[in-house]
Amino acid sequence: MAAQPVDLALSGLTKHYGRNVAVDSVTLRIAAGEMVALLGPSGCGKTTTLRMVAGLVEPSAGDILIGGTPVTRVPVHKRNIGMLFQNYALFPHLSIAQNVAFGLQMRGVGRAETAKRVADALALVQLGAFADRLPAALSGGQQQRVALARALVIEPTLLLLDEPLGALDKNLRESMQVELRQLQRRLGITAVLVTHDQEEAMTLADRIVIMRGGRLEQVGTPEEIYSQPANRFVAGFIGAANFLRGTVAGQQPDGTMLKLAGGGQLLVPRQEGGAPVLVAVRPEAIDLSPPDAPAPPNGTPAVVEQVVYRGQMTHVYMRLDDGEPLLAYVANRAGGAQGASGAQPGDRVLASWLPAGNKIVADQ
Amino acid sequence: MRGRLSASGAVLVYGAGALILLFIMAPLLVVVSLSFSAAPFAVFPPRGFTLEWFGRVIADEEFQHAFIVSVSLAVAATAASFALGMPAAYALNRWKVPGAQVMEAILLSPQIFPILITGLALLQFMARAGLRDAEMNLFIGHVLITLPYLVRTITASLKLVDRSLEEAALTLGASPWRVFWLVTVPQIIPGIAAGCLFSFMISFDDFPISLWLADAQTVPLPIFLHSSMSRIFDPSIAAMSTLMILTGVLAVIGLEKLVGLRRAMGI
Amino acid sequence: MSATALPAPRGISLPSGKAVASLLMLLPGLAFLFAFLVLPSLVLLGNGFMTQHQSGDVAPPFSLANFDRLLFSPAYQRTVLLTLKVAFVTSGITLLLAYPLAMAIAYARPFFSRLTMVLVVAPLVVSVLVRSYGWQLLLGNSRTGVLNWLLEGVGLGVTPVKIMYTEWAVVVASVHVFLPLMVLPIATSLTRINPAINEAARMLGAAPWRAFLRVTLPLSIPGLTAGISIVFSLTAASYITPAMLGGTRGAMLGNLLEQQVTTAYDWAMGGAIAFLMVAIALLANFGATWLIEYRQRARRLASGAH
Ligand SMILES: Nc1ncnc2c1ncn2[C@@H]1O[C@H](COP(=O)(O)OP(=O)(O)OP(=O)(O)O)[C@@H](O)[C@H]1O
Ligand SMILES: [Mg+2]
Numbered sequence: 001m002a003a004q005p006v007d008l009a010l011s012g013l014t015k016h017y018g019r020n021v022a023v024d025s026v027t028l029r030i031a032a033g034e035m036v037a038l039l040g041p042s043g044c045g046k047t048t049t050l051r052m053v054a055g056l057v058e059p060s061a062g063d064i065l066i067g068g069t070p071v072t073r074v075p076v077h078k079r080n081i082g083m084l085f086q087n088y089a090l091f092p093h094l095s096i097a098q099n100v101a102f103g104l105q106m107r108g109v110g111r112a113e114t115a116k117r118v119a120d121a122l123a124l125v126q127l128g129a130f131a132d133r134l135p136a137a138l139s140g141g142q143q144q145r146v147a148l149a150r151a152l153v154i155e156p157t158l159l160l161l162d163e164p165l166g167a168l169d170k171n172l173r174e175s176m177q178v179e180l181r182q183l184q185r186r187l188g189i190t191a192v193l194v195t196h197d198q199e200e201a202m203t204l205a206d207r208i209v210i211m212r213g214g215r216l217e218q219v220g221t222p223e224e225i226y227s228q229p230a231n232r233f234v235a236g237f238i239g240a241a242n243f244l245r246g247t248v249a250g251q252q253p254d255g256t257m258l259k260l261a262g263g264g265q266l267l268v269p270r271q272e273g274g275a276p277v278l279v280a281v282r283p284e285a286i287d288l289s290p291p292d293a294p295a296p297p298n299g300t301p302a303v304v305e306q307v308v309y310r311g312q313m314t315h316v317y318m319r320l321d322d323g324e325p326l327l328a329y330v331a332n333r334a335g336g337a338q339g340a341s342g343a344q345p346g347d348r349v350l351a352s353w354l355p356a357g358n359k360i361v362a363d364q
Numbered sequence: 365m366r367g368r369l370s371a372s373g374a375v376l377v378y379g380a381g382a383l384i385l386l387f388i389m390a391p392l393l394v395v396v397s398l399s400f401s402a403a404p405f406a407v408f409p410p411r412g413f414t415l416e417w418f419g420r421v422i423a424d425e426e427f428q429h430a431f432i433v434s435v436s437l438a439v440a441a442t443a444a445s446f447a448l449g450m451p452a453a454y455a456l457n458r459w460k461v462p463g464a465q466v467m468e469a470i471l472l473s474p475q476i477f478p479i480l481i482t483g484l485a486l487l488q489f490m491a492r493a494g495l496r497d498a499e500m501n502l503f504i505g506h507v508l509i510t511l512p513y514l515v516r517t518i519t520a521s522l523k524l525v526d527r528s529l530e531e532a533a534l535t536l537g538a539s540p541w542r543v544f545w546l547v548t549v550p551q552i553i554p555g556i557a558a559g560c561l562f563s564f565m566i567s568f569d570d571f572p573i574s575l576w577l578a579d580a581q582t583v584p585l586p587i588f589l590h591s592s593m594s595r596i597f598d599p600s601i602a603a604m605s606t607l608m609i610l611t612g613v614l615a616v617i618g619l620e621k622l623v624g625l626r627r628a629m630g631i
Numbered sequence: 632m633s634a635t636a637l638p639a640p641r642g643i644s645l646p647s648g649k650a651v652a653s654l655l656m657l658l659p660g661l662a663f664l665f666a667f668l669v670l671p672s673l674v675l676l677g678n679g680f681m682t683q684h685q686s687g688d689v690a691p692p693f694s695l696a697n698f699d700r701l702l703f704s705p706a707y708q709r710t711v712l713l714t715l716k717v718a719f720v721t722s723g724i725t726l727l728l729a730y731p732l733a734m735a736i737a738y739a740r741p742f743f744s745r746l747t748m749v750l751v752v753a754p755l756v757v758s759v760l761v762r763s764y765g766w767q768l769l770l771g772n773s774r775t776g777v778l779n780w781l782l783e784g785v786g787l788g789v790t791p792v793k794i795m796y797t798e799w800a801v802v803v804a805s806v807h808v809f810l811p812l813m814v815l816p817i818a819t820s821l822t823r824i825n826p827a828i829n830e831a832a833r834m835l836g837a838a839p840w841r842a843f844l845r846v847t848l849p850l851s852i853p854g855l856t857a858g859i860s861i862v863f864s865l866t867a868a869s870y871i872t873p874a875m876l877g878g879t880r881g882a883m884l885g886n887l888l889e890q891q892v893t894t895a896y897d898w899a900m901g902g903a904i905a906f907l908m909v910a911i912a913l914l915a916n917f918g919a920t921w922l923i924e925y926r927q928r929a930r931r932l933a934s935g936a937h
Contacts, residue, residue, distance in 0.1 A: 054531075054535055055534075055535075056531050056534065056535075075540075076531075076534040076535055077534045077535075077536075077537050077538055077539050077540070077543075078537070079535070080537065081535055082535065083531075083532065083535040085528045085531070085532060086528075087526075087528055089526070089528040089529050089531065089532035090529075090532075091529055091532075091533070091547060092529075093550045093551075102533065102536050102538070102546075103536035103537050103538075106536055106537035106538045106539075106542065107537055147532075150532075150536065151535075151536075154536060154537060160535075372839065373839050373840075373843070374739075376731070377731050377734045377735050377738070377739070378735065378739070378743070380731035381731050381732055381734075381735040381739075381743075381747060384728045384731065384732055384810075385732070385747065385750050385751075387728070387807065388750055388751065388754055388807065388810065389750065390765070390769060390777075391762055391764075391765025391766050391768070391769055391804075391807060392753075392754065392757065392761075392762070392765055394765050394768050394769055394777055395761065395764060395765045395768065398768065406768065407775045408768060408775060408776070408777045408780050409780065447659075448659050448660040448663055449660060451655075451656035451657070451659070451660075452656055452657045452659075452660040452661070454656060455652070455653035455656040455657050456653075456657070459649045459652075459653045461650075461653045461657065467657060467661060470661060470664060471660055471661070471664065473664070473668070474664070474668055476864060476912055476913070476916045477668070477672070477909065477912065478864075478867075478868030478885075478905075478908045478909060478912050479868070480868060480869075480870045480885050480888065480889075480908070481672065481675065481868070481888075481905045481908055481909060482668060482672070484675060484888070484892065484901070484905065485668070485671035485672040485674065485675040485676075485905070486667060486668075486671050488671065488674065488675055488898070489667075489670065489671035489674060489675075492674075504667050505667075507663070507667075508664070508667060508668055511660065511663075511664070515660075562756070565756040568758075569756065569757070569758035569759070569760075570758075571758065571759060571760050571870075571871050572870050572871065572885075575870070575889075586758050586760045589758075589760060589761070590760055590871075593764065601764070602764075602768075605761040605764055605765075608757065608758050608761050609757050609761060611756075612753060612754075612756035612757040612758075613753060615756045616749060616752055616753050616756055619752075620749070625745070625748045625749060625752055626736075626748060629748075629752060629815050630815070630819060
């Protein structure tokens with residue numbers, strides 16, 4: 001159903017609202033057939049970026065190129081882009097079939113072909129039986145599938161999705177994520193997704209773009225973003241992270257030894273110079289052992305403050321001797337109700353992890 | 365809505381409300397009841413029951429003429445106000461026009477301007493310009509009083525339009541012009557119809573503009589009714605008034621059917 | 632990538648196209664208002680600052696004599712004060728009657744809410760003339776007036792109540808005429824209050840009446856202010872109600888204006904009266920707008936000072 005996949009390039013894309021900068025010189029290349037998620041806190045400019053690509057917002061500066069052709073000056077209705085809106089935006093006065101046919105009618109597609117393509121598109125989203133209903137008579141998930149059929153039937157060069165599943169409940173959202181992903185892959189259409197749900201971004205996207213304050217913070221595959229966060233913001237935004245600040249205590253053959261103010265020590269890749277180093281550690285990397293165990297080469301003593309049982313995991317909230325917090329996820333295997341090695345609030349424990357779990361991040 | 369009034373509060377509100385509604389209905393009920401009175405004078409209490417007064421009023425050629433004048437005036441004024449108000453309201457609401465607030469205030473200004481003076485100023489102005497065509501002057505005056513109502517209702521309707529529907533249509537390839545006709549208009553039509561109906565009634569009921577601008581040949585219904593009041597003392601005045609009340613009731617039903625009264629009144 | 636040259640924009644670029652289009656769309660309406668409302672009104676109001684000549688012309692010399700006479704000679708001054716008094720009393724009474732109705736519209740069960748709405752709006756589309764006629768019949772001074780007939784019926788009508796052809800008849804009818812215009816903005820304000828706010832006040836231990844006084848009433852003030860300004864300015868500018876119910880004792884500025892231009896042919900005095908009526912209307916409206924904005928600004932400042 002999709003046309004030949006094309007790539008999308010943004011160069012120096014900027015949007016000012018008065019003296020506010022909503023999007024600040026974003027430069028990004030999205031390969032043909034790729035699905036990219038824009039992720040970031042509220043107000044960071046995701047929607048504005050997407051709407052500039054769609055042509056619904058006029059950029060203050062910069063260029064948008066679709067398949068190498070600049071479209072910055074092309075009005076919305078001539079861009080041939082499919083878009084999914086958070087509230088579905090189905091025309092309430094038109095039936096499902098008429099909604100899907102709308103874009104084809106705008107293109108002057110003949111009656112017979114329109115009917116065929118509408119039927120195909122509705123079949124694609126498994127809603128063929130609903131063609132004559134009005135949108136109000138459909139559930140939220142069905143409405144979003146109609147919106148998807150309506151966006152795809154015009155064979156758009158790009159598919160843009162602004163929090164498309166935000167209005168659905170958790171179960172439906174998850175099954176729609178899978179459906180959306182499969183469809184996008186099958187059609188090979190280039191897609192940009194805006195979301196503030198990191199799980200959704202990781203499930204759907206080939207690459208994730210982390211934004212903050214209108215700027216790009218990091219671009220990478222979900223794994224790269226998670227395992228090699230560029231800075232403190234990204235590490236904290238994607239998944240949970242502990243941040244430990246260490247001072248260089250000495251060089252060793254396999255790296256640099258850092259000393260923590262709370263008494264622990266960390267082995268990190270070789271550091272030049274004596275500046276303090278910020279280390280991010282994922283909670284699931286951390287193992288807990290009794291305080292009388294031999295001091296680990298990479299770890300720190302801590303006091304357990306709170307233990308929260310979460311099914312697959314137990315979350316153990318601790319505090320280091322210098323008052324810094326530390327969080328560990330301990331896997332609960334074989335239904336061990338106790339889990340978490342039986343740690344109780346008030347217990348002293350040794351928290352340790354493999355040196356590979358240390359990610360040095362920029363402090364910003 | 366449940367539970368927003370406490371029990372004693374409900375008694376107070378409903379009790380006071382019932383009395384006040386009686387106050388609202390009383391003068392209308394008196395007029396309507398007298399219009400069926402068989403007594404030769406419009407004096408309470410009504411005696412007997414007759415439709416004679418209605419028959420007389422409707423058969424009266426002057427009344428017929430006044431009625432036609434009023435209806436055509438109201439239709440023409442509403443149509444012209446719509447033609448002037450629709451594009452203006454659209455431009456103000458959809459495009460960032462510099463000074464939009466000031467222009468909107470100007471478009472709505474006839475509403476706070478004393479109508480009596482609107483009419484008098486127009487009378488003096490037209491007389492000095494040598495334009496003494498009462499039909500034309502009445503038409504202009506009635507456009508002045510209906511325009512702000514239409515601008516207001518059209519603005520309210522436009523604000524209720526779901527913008528993402530228009531955006532969806534644009535991304536699907538519809539030109540702005542087609543988006544307006546295929547997506548915007550179907551959403552605002554009920555609101556605009558209600559606005560037109562209301563504007564019709566504003567013009568149909570108007571007295572203070574017509575007071576100045578009518579002449580002996582072109583007499584709108586309220587002016588005719590007023591002059592009849594000082595000549596005639598039988599219930600045919602009440603019958604005429606009842607016919608005007610009936611028009612109003614029909615309009616209210618129309619508004620309720622079109623968009624619901626609450627929305628028509630902007631609540 | 633950033634080196635790619637932009638194609639020159641084709642046709643009219645969007646922003647300037649829209650500027651031209653919006654000008655074309657706004658111009659007819661604004662021009663109409665300018666030609667037939669602004670200009671004529673300026674001429675009429677300007678009359679007030681000139682002199683009425685025997686020839687019928689209103690022309691220089693410029694003077695404030697008309698205003699002096701209007702505001703300070705006893706006969707005119709009485710009408711000015713009476714107009715303000717009637718407008719003031721009418722707004723007050725209307726407010727008292729409107730609030731419960733607005734509450735019924737906002738809070739009552741759907742059936743009663745709709746019923747109230749219909750009964751409040753219906754008179755709005757009935758000509759003021761017809762409604763004033765109804766009040767003429769109701770308030771008639773002799774036994775033929777409905778009110779006196781009723782009082783006599785229940786044995787209270789020893790001497791008939793005589794309020795017809797006084798300012799009180801005008802007040803009663805004006806309250807009736809303008810009541811919907813007070814109810815609607817208050818009801819709008821009330822329905823916009825988040826019900827959770829009132830519930831929160833109740834949860835915090837406020838009795839219903841205290842929740843009303845501390846939460847509902849203050850939050851409805853924008854609607855209330857708007858209603859008062861509308862009713863005040865329309866009452867002060869009314870013509871037909873005082874003409875039919877006020878007699879000579881209840882004549883207001885509008886009636887004085889009509890008399891000046893149709894009987895006395897004094898367009899200069901007419902201009903002065905018109906000027907005063909417009910001033911009252913504008914002051915009431917801008918005063919209300921200013922008051923609402925001032926309160927909101929004060930509240931923002933207060934919340935920012937925490
Ligand atoms: N029409 C507008 N006028 C003025 N400022 C705007 C406008 N649209 C967006 N902004 C501002 O631009 C910034 C970015 O907004 P945007 O909607 O792109 O954020 P977002 O990342 O989509 O946030 P969210 O996750 O809350 O949807 C915000 O600070 C917002 O206030
Ligand atoms: Mg957004």
